[in-house]
Amino acid sequence: MQNDKGIKKAFQSPYLFIAPYATLFILIIALPVLVAMVLSFTSFNTIQTPVFVGLKNYVDIFTGDTVFLQHAVSNTILFSVIVGPIGYMMAFFLAWMLAQVPHKIRTIYAVIIYSPSITGAVMMAFVWRIVFSGDETGYMNNLLINFFGVDSPIQFLQDADYLFPIMIVVSLWGSMGLGFLAMLAGILNIDRSLYEAAAIDGMKNRWQEIFYITIPSIKPQMLFGAVMSIIGTFNAAGLAQALAGGGVPPQYAGWLIVDHANDFGFTRFEMGYASAITVILLLIVLLFNKVAYKLFGERG
């Protein structure tokens, strides 16, 4: 009897209750992150046993790695500060517009708009390389030469000054991914009666609808979208190389932190150093997420 009670109590324990989730979480998310953090204090070449080196990787990053300090960090922050918010606003705007469209057509539109996110960065780069091709057969150059009196084709993808803006345009085009779908679902779930009630109370126009009903109602989805866009832009990689045609882009234009980590991790196989870079990236993302929660999170 006593024992029975003990078992019953054990089954009622909240720890058991969260155990399935906790196991999965630890295995799939917490452990890899932890391993990366531990690896960042070692020198590891994927073959030999990692050697503990203390803070050396971090010290090297902040004192010796000019490419990281001069290009990767600046580029990543500029990239995410531009692509993140603008892509986010575009996602909301598109979702809101789609919500106004009848059901069947909406599905088709949603698939079309979502397709850039499915095709992936490299595929996108190939499409855009035709547009910004460096000879006069490129659409952009052709347009400039024929209609705007530019006298020679511009090397869009080989010029460091052009490559980064083009990369931003391409990313914006493909950035309304998950966030867009979530917001669309959120908007469609808003109770219609809210709008009707507001109309009776004297709602004047669509702007007021958006600001007083739509946005407050989909705040959780907005938060999700914001977090996704921040993580998405910080995790972006490989676009500049794909646009410029492989290798390191000219003058490290558009060279992002993840590019740098990939370079060290999978080209030079310095896993310890690459881990240190990703840990720094993690800290930056956490910082920005904190800001996003402050702005969009529920109060209290």
Added chain:
Amino acid sequence: MKKFNVNRAVATILFMSIVTIMLISTTSSVFASSTPYYTYTTDNEFGWVKTSDAYTPAGQILSAGGEAFKTPEYVYVDHEDYVYITDSGVSKVYIFDKDLNYVDTMEYYESAIGLKDGFQAVNSVFVTEDKIYIPDSFRKCVFIFDREKTLNREQQYNLWMDDVDGNEEISSGDLFYLSEEVDGEQVPMGTPVYEVEVTGLTEDDNKIVDFKDYVTNEVMFTKIDKDEMRGKFLSWVTAEYESKTLLMYTMYASKNVPIQIIKTPEAPVFIEGYTFAPKKIAVDTRGNMYIVGAQSDNGLIMLNYEGEFLTFFGGNPLRTPFIDQVRSLLLSEVQKKKLREESQIYIDYVSSVAIDKKGFIYTVTSTLEDNVIKKYNVSGRNYFSNDAAGWVGAVDLWVGNYGNVVVVEEFGWINEYNSDGQLIFSFSVSDRGIDREGLLSLPKSIAISSEDKLYVVDQGNKLLQVYEPTEFANAVHTALQAYQDGDEALAKQNWSYSLEYATVFDLAHIGLGDAYVRQEDYAAALREYQLASYKVGISDTYWQVRQDWMEQNLETVFTVIIAFVVLQWILRFVNKRYLFTKKIGTKIQELRKKNSVIDELFYIPKFIKNPLDGFYQIKRKNRVSVKTASIIYFGLALVFVMYYELTNVIFIEDSNPNILYELLILASVLILWVVANYFVCLINDGEGSFKNVYVSTAMSFTPIFYVIPALILLSNVLTYQEAVFYSVPMTFTMIWVAIYFFFMIKEIHNYEVGETMGIIFKSMFTMLIMGIFIFVVYSLNSQIFTVSTEIAREMIER
């Protein structure tokens, strides 16, 4: 006692400022100048500043071989310092040696057969190590002469003939004596030196005469009678010598005969009628010619060494009027063609060309205002700074021995640039009607000798003016060369020396900085760059300095950060027990209750969090007083001054602004805004009072206090590489303020979004009108003032 102190402080400040003003005025104004012109250079702080003389006049040439210049056109100095001056008035090229002694005159007449191929308009000359190129735009060709032959051309001389067989004309067996000049007359000398033999006849029956050595009987040279020498029948000069009658023969100077004549190339474009009228020319080491042609729309004509057309090169872009560009988008082909014929498209023809040792082609265009000088590589890319100061009228240029470029301008300015296009010296030798040595009336061409002397052709006064470099200029040149050669110590020494002549000389500081960078002394380089406000340099060297510091102090930095975190943690812990924050909070509450201004200032954070609520509070509850708003405006002014004073120079556009002036502009714009917005809203059903507008405008600027001061401090440890950390928060703050501003208008006057937009535009328009009105009143006011003083003087004096 206190009052006394204040007085003394004021007096000290006054005294100090007077002393500084005097110092500034003495350092920048007076230079002992022996030359009839001033030399200038550019400076980041004072702009266009006078500096020590770089070149001083050192003689003129007015004539060549007794012949005065008629229309001197062009000057060239070759690698052995022979000076060539072309004179288009007489179609001749005069040659001088390096001491400017007359050597020879190059002439080339139409040949006897009547071919029209002589010099007609010798526009210029270019000399390589073995060839002399003379373009002639009237003849539409380029004459190429052998340099050695031209320089060592046989001059005219005399020989005496002993007519042995007595047939009174030259025949085999006649003997020749050398001639010497005694008292201005030619007399024979010594024993016979040549015996002649007539070897045959030319086509026009002239004798071909071999001159053989009298002793060895070896053929020395051959001359053609009458064509290359003239004797008895034409001159009739005889002399008695050793009881023989000798006849004087004149041996003609050998003629200048071109070894090659480049005519209009046979490429289709020229057959179709493209003008080939060479005026100036530059030749690279492979013999490719870059020709400046009159009416050459496409730029330089590039020919290979055989004269075959290769390509057009380095043309200036067409200046099509903007309206025509717009029109051409809309017109049909036929209309476009018509437009093309009627439109006043102005083509900027290249004025002159030069080439340096590395093969860069330099052009100068007299009709351009910007990008006057261009430095092209083989593929036609321009490497000369786009900001290089230049003037309309620059006619000729020369690349000096250190990659320095000198340009002469028709109105008298001579500018010297370094190889990147940074202005080193500039001086105007325009005579303005004064006749002094060194001043010119119409300079046309310039060249530099190996000793850095400047040769300038003055077509107006018909002379060649020579300028000598001063010690100062020499130091600069040596430093440029030393830096190129990698001898930083010498470069540094010379730059420092040049700074003794010119206290304000950015180029020297940049040069010193570059030398320090090569020696990896970044801190010293940073100091020099800062003196010159050379932003890219400051950024790069600061990066290095900071990196070195980081390497040495990274441990300390980590420790400080960790200590800080720990301290914060401890504080929080302690706070829980002793409630510091609550005590401070109550203190502040007390203070806020006592003084309304402090209370209102502490309201700012709350306002920033809930701006819409804040505007409501301001409008309905009078939450913020005028006094507080004024304090905020004052704070804004402080931040503004701080921005100009404390921000890292590399992030400020204008590194030496007049802060008071900027502040005045900002203040007047704000005042105009408040007034204009109030009046516009008054007649547009706006609800806000004047006080509301004044206060809420101030409040909507408050986010600035949160970001900008911190950003200004942060900017001092940033470089261009981390500009993102400066520019992104800056932009965000501006957007933030703009949004608050928008809602301020909307809420205070209770408008819709669309109405608010309209009101903003209307207010801006009103501001413009008011600005213009004030300007008109101001200018009228000064008129009125002058008129009334005039009238007053009339009254008094009558």
